[in-house]
Amino acid sequence: MRIAETVTFGGSALNRAAELRGDSAGMAARMVDPVAGFLPIWRGKPLFDGPEQDGLAWLPPGHSVVAGAEAVFLGLEGDAPRFACDISDWEPAEIPDTLGAFLDPSQQRHPDLPGQEVFAELRAAMTRLTPRDAELAATAKAITGWHESHGFCARCGQPTDIAMSGWQRDCPACGTHHFPRTDPVVIMLITQGNKVLMGRSPHWPEGMYSLLAGFVEPGETIEAAVRREVMEEAGVHVGEVGYLASQPWPFPSSLMFGCRGEALSEKITVDPVEIADAIWVSREEMMDVFAGNSQRLKPAREGAIAHFLIWNWLADRLD
Structure with a gap:
């Protein structure tokens, strides 16, 4: 992009x-x-x-x-x-x-x-x-x-001291150095033809849907995380995956990897433990959503990478 x-x-x-x-x-x-x-x-x-x-x-x-x-x-x-x-x-x-x-x-x-x-x-x-x-x-x-x-050492449990102008914590007891944590998260624009896959968490406002997302697990590639998370949450198989953009997300400490993926099927099987609902939304309906004309859906929050990816998908500005 x-x-x-x-x-x-x-x-x-x-x-x-x-x-x-x-x-x-x-x-x-x-x-x-x-x-x-x-x-x-x-x-x-x-x-x-x-x-x-x-x-x-x-x-x-x-x-x-x-x-x-x-x-x-x-x-x-x-x-x-x-x-x-x-x-x-x-x-x-x-x-x-x-x-x-x-x-x-x-x-x-x-x-x-x-x-x-x-x-x-x-x-x-x-x-x-x-x-x-x-x-x-x-x-x-x-x-x-x-x-x-992170005021205490993860190795020995003792209080740590700030070092390197705030970019490190050192344990005076065992000598371990600790560094700021960033959690990698994939968020994916999954499409099939003219439709995009959207999901919602149970605590979100009524009508609010966004792109599916999830944490990358240890030993996992970004592409594998995209396929796993979409399968876990919506039961949809994903084929080709590509990277689009990233966003630091300090709520509290994530780095969002925005990706696109091609769905291999339309059938949705929601895991209620993961999300409350998932739906396919056509490009035409999503344009109404962003224009504020939809009675069914609310757009992803402006400023979030989900809003950014969907907006640029609608504008045909995805590489």
Whole structure:
């Protein structure tokens, strides 16, 4: 796909400057550089600049909101270092019931930020961000989430220490090095003739369908994962498989491999343990879905790679 890297969270060419991560003295100097910016993350929510959440809010070095928090080096924007800080220990006046839900609509304001800055759900704001802000936000959310859930050594169980500017955790007890986890997931545009295979999870809103997807297993190729997942979920045999595009998906830490596949049969046998339903949708009906004219189906969420793949299938822009 010629436009593969235009998917949300992809294609901004962020300079991650990995060669600088091990330079402790140099990194300390960059953290007090007046042009440095710090992005606070509160319980998975980035800080946005304004209620429209169309840009990230970068705080200067020494700001009270990030003071004392561990900083993870995200990379360089020109000469300006960019860092992420997890401030999840902060307790706002109210904790909404929707916190941690699939899509949390609540916003939080920090008392030390009297302007328009708000903590908000990235999933809802991702399509309004520039490609660079989207990549930075996805990286910040994923890496801070990894630190939050990997504070102890998987080998000996002892607490670990942050190293390499946030891109490594070291165990002082047994010497094991731990690195950020990324989970590979296949998501597939399975077609037969003029139709595409769609499925839905039981907890999704009524009428919401998307492409089938699943985790790649150890020792498995991407192509094999596509065929296995489609067979497990919908009972459909798949022949030829090809790669189309990828998308970092920090919910919490996946890398989505968008693929296409040719179905060898139309018969669907749903595994209710895997999904709630699967259907074939014609190109004509899918065009109505995306136009908002369907009474039966809702489109895949904008910004997700499923939406991206289906849209480009409708536009005949798949290589």
